[in-house]
Amino acid sequence: MITIKCPKCVAPIEIDAGTKFTKCPYCDTQIYIDRSGAGFYYIIDFTLNKDAAIGTFKRWASGPSKVKNLDKAASITNIKKMFFPTYFFRRHVDGIEKIIIEPAQSTTLPGLHRLKIPAGDFQIFDSSYNIDDAELMEPDIEMLHYLDSLPGSGKEQALVYFPIWIIEYSYKGTNYKAVIDASSSEVFASSFPTRSSASYLAITAGGFVAFFIEGALAVKYPVIAIALMGVTALAVFLTSYKITKEAA
Ligand SMILES: [Zn+2]
Structure with a gap:
C-alpha cells in the first residue's frame, strides 16, 4: 500500500502500488495516478443533446458521399450517450507547443484517435459534476504507454473525458456505426453506404x-x-x- 494526497481535498488516500485510477473516498473526486503524482480527471460538456445528435447524424447522412436518401432510409437501432476517456498531453516540440490527444481506452470505434479539444475549458470531474444518463467508459490503457514515445518534452498531462454519441443504424440489412463528438459535432464513421x-x-x-x-x-x-x-x-x-x- 502507498499513500497519495487527493488533489482536491488533500485527504490521504491509501492505494495499492500500481493503481492507476481511483476515486477519493472522502470527496468522490476521480483521480488518476501517474509517475508525476495524482492528477484530476477532466470532463467536457455535451453541447449536443439527443435530438441535436440525431439531427447532426441526418445532415451527415445526406452528404454527397453517402448513398442517396440515406438520411431517410437509415433506421437508427441504438443510441448511446458516453464519456470516452482520453489522455491530454501538452508538449514542447522544437520550440512549438503541441497538444496531443490519445485514447485511454482501447477501441475500434472510428474517430476517437483524432479528437480535438474544443475551444472552451474543460472542468474538473468531481462529485459535483453530474453525468446524467451518460455511461462512463473506463480507461484500460496506461498513460505511460504513450508518454515514452511522445515527441518533445512534457509540460502538462491529464485525463480528459470526451462526450460522444454512438449511433447504430441499419441500411438494407447491414449494420453501421457512426460516432459523434458531442463537443465539436464532428461525425466519424469507418464505413457507411456510399453513393x-x-x-x-x-x-x-x-x-x-x-x-x-x-x-x-x-x-x-x-x-x-x-x-x-x-x-x-x-x-x-x-x-x-x-x-x-x-x-x-
Ligand atoms: Zn478528496
Whole structure:
C-alpha cells in the first residue's frame, strides 16, 4: 500500500502500488495516478443533446458521399450517450507547443484517435459534476504507454473525458456505426453506404442495356452500332472516373 494526497481535498488516500485510477473516498473526486503524482480527471460538456445528435447524424447522412436518401432510409437501432476517456498531453516540440490527444481506452470505434479539444475549458470531474444518463467508459490503457514515445518534452498531462454519441443504424440489412463528438459535432464513421457503389451499379446496368441494344442493332447497321458502342464505352469510363474522383 502507498499513500497519495487527493488533489482536491488533500485527504490521504491509501492505494495499492500500481493503481492507476481511483476515486477519493472522502470527496468522490476521480483521480488518476501517474509517475508525476495524482492528477484530476477532466470532463467536457455535451453541447449536443439527443435530438441535436440525431439531427447532426441526418445532415451527415445526406452528404454527397453517402448513398442517396440515406438520411431517410437509415433506421437508427441504438443510441448511446458516453464519456470516452482520453489522455491530454501538452508538449514542447522544437520550440512549438503541441497538444496531443490519445485514447485511454482501447477501441475500434472510428474517430476517437483524432479528437480535438474544443475551444472552451474543460472542468474538473468531481462529485459535483453530474453525468446524467451518460455511461462512463473506463480507461484500460496506461498513460505511460504513450508518454515514452511522445515527441518533445512534457509540460502538462491529464485525463480528459470526451462526450460522444454512438449511433447504430441499419441500411438494407447491414449494420453501421457512426460516432459523434458531442463537443465539436464532428461525425466519424469507418464505413457507411456510399453513393459511389450505388452509382457504379447503375452505370454497369445502364452500360449493359446499351450494349445489348447496340448488339441487336449491329445485325442490320454494323457501322452505326460500333460507333454507338464506342460512345457507350467512353461514357461508362468517364462517369466511373468522375465518381472515383468524387469518392476520393
Ligand atoms: Zn478528496
